[in-house]
Amino acid sequence: MNKTPSPNVAARGPVDHEVRDQIVAAATEHFRLYGYEKTTVSDLAKAIGFSKAYIYKFFESKQAIGEMICSNCLQQIQTEVRAAIDEVDSPPEKLRRMLKALLEACLRLFFQDRKLYEIAASAASGRWPATLVYEGFIEQTLREILLLGRHSGDFERKTPLDETTRAIHLIMRPYFNPLLLQYGLDTTDEAPALLSSLILRSLSP
Amino acid sequence: MNKTPSPNVAARGPVDHEVRDQIVAAATEHFRLYGYEKTTVSDLAKAIGFSKAYIYKFFESKQAIGEMICSNCLQQIQTEVRAAIDEVDSPPEKLRRMLKALLEACLRLFFQDRKLYEIAASAASGRWPATLVYEGFIEQTLREILLLGRHSGDFERKTPLDETTRAIHLIMRPYFNPLLLQYGLDTTDEAPALLSSLILRSLSP
Structure with missing residues (x-):
């Protein structure tokens, strides 16, 4: 009825x-x-x-339309990152994939399409709701990978989970935030491998 | 004569x-x-x-004057960071001090004096010589601390020194580069302790 x-x-x-x-x-x-x-x-x-x-x-308002476009872009990044992580089983490899996929998706979306970058930049500096959802996704995905790795014995369990999650989030930030990424374009070749390796050394039991 | x-x-x-x-x-x-x-x-x-x-x-040119001012500012940061490191003996503590002092000096110089920030931003985006000297100082200081810690047994020795130096440099970058720092002012309270701890865990033998 x-x-x-x-x-x-x-x-x-x-x-x-x-x-x-x-x-x-x-x-x-x-x-x-x-x-x-x-x-x-x-x-x-x-x-x-x-x-x-x-x-x-x-x-x-125009911003409301921009927010919808931005939300679609960020949703696409999240889908790609999720797919890259799901392709592999080992938690350390998931972590490597996460940073690599995140950076590649951001570079493509924000910088190949320079005009769309403007929307992403407005979103990030204005803390639009879509940005908060995106940051929440990154925090949550990191946490899941860390929990998996702690469970499998790949990662140490002494450090509080919140602390580890937050620290890795901060390390990844220059590569998923478009405002920071614009000033780090000369580091994007080397950064994912170097940073993933350092993070994984910090997680070893 | x-x-x-x-x-x-x-x-x-x-x-x-x-x-x-x-x-x-x-x-x-x-x-x-x-x-x-x-x-x-x-x-x-x-x-x-x-x-x-x-x-x-x-x-x-005006830029030549700006470069001299910028060089003086960056020199001051280097002096402060060097003093903070020299105050302590243990390599892990030196590393903590380095990130903390670097961030504090940058915040004070670039952001308390908002007008001087403009010069620093021009310097960083134009890759002025003073910026290269500053980055060289950071790389060199990091390398010295890592060598000390490898020698004292505080830090692991398996990872190539260049790799470790570069990775830590990348992690510190958002906190000593004024262009990145402007977008991370909401993270400066928590970042030094969280990042130093993660880096030190990655260095444990």
Whole structure:
């Protein structure tokens, strides 16, 4: 019974999330070409062929659209990192994969597409909610790998888990935060292997 | 015989390095108040009371003055870090002191004096010679501490010294490079202790 859509909803034409997705897709394309900072909601409306008022029905501001785009990007990074980790069984290897995949995904998303970098940078400096979710994912994934390794005997168990997690998070930060990564592009070749090895030495039982 | 100054030199009034120091001191004060990027050599000349031509006799450009100021700042950091390390004997403690003193000196120099931060940022992004000297100092100091610790038996000796030095350098980088440090100001309370402890665990024999 309660699954039947009300006549009102059925009469609304395309459902909300479809329109939202359409706006986000068009905005992503537009920002990619013309940049995020310089584009206004009016520019966007003109380019997409919707009225400004119609866009405001779905997003309260340009930042709200930027947040959705950013959230999609960060979600993609999370999916790739998760896949890279799941490909291997040993906890030390999972940790190596995590840093490598994280860095590769960030480099591709933030720097090959220089215009999208602007959104990521705004997100990171403004502490948008998507950024907090992303940081939470990194913290949580690290914690899981550490727990697995402590259980398997690959990693030491004396240091409090919170301390180890946080310290490794800090070491990885320059490679997953776009604001820091922009100033470390000359270190990205050597960093993943060097840092993973040092971290793994610090975890040895 | 060859120590007697020639009459020509004696007639020149204040020796060159005194005038250079005078210009640098006045420029430091001026940049501190009005910023580095916006100030021209003409502004500087007016403020100091020298002619522009006279300043150009001693420095070929504004950047040359900026480099001297920057070099003085970085020299001060190096002196402080060296003193902090020399206060203790144990290599692990020297390593802790190094990261802590480096961060404290950078925070004070680059961020309490926000206008001087601009010079440091230009130096770091332009890879000015003073920056290379500073990075060389960090690499060299790390290497010395690691060698001491390998000799005393505090640190393991299996990992190639170059690899360990470089990896620790990368971990410390966000805390001594002003461009990175500006985006990590919320981590500076916890970072030195957490990172030093992790690094020391990685060095245990």
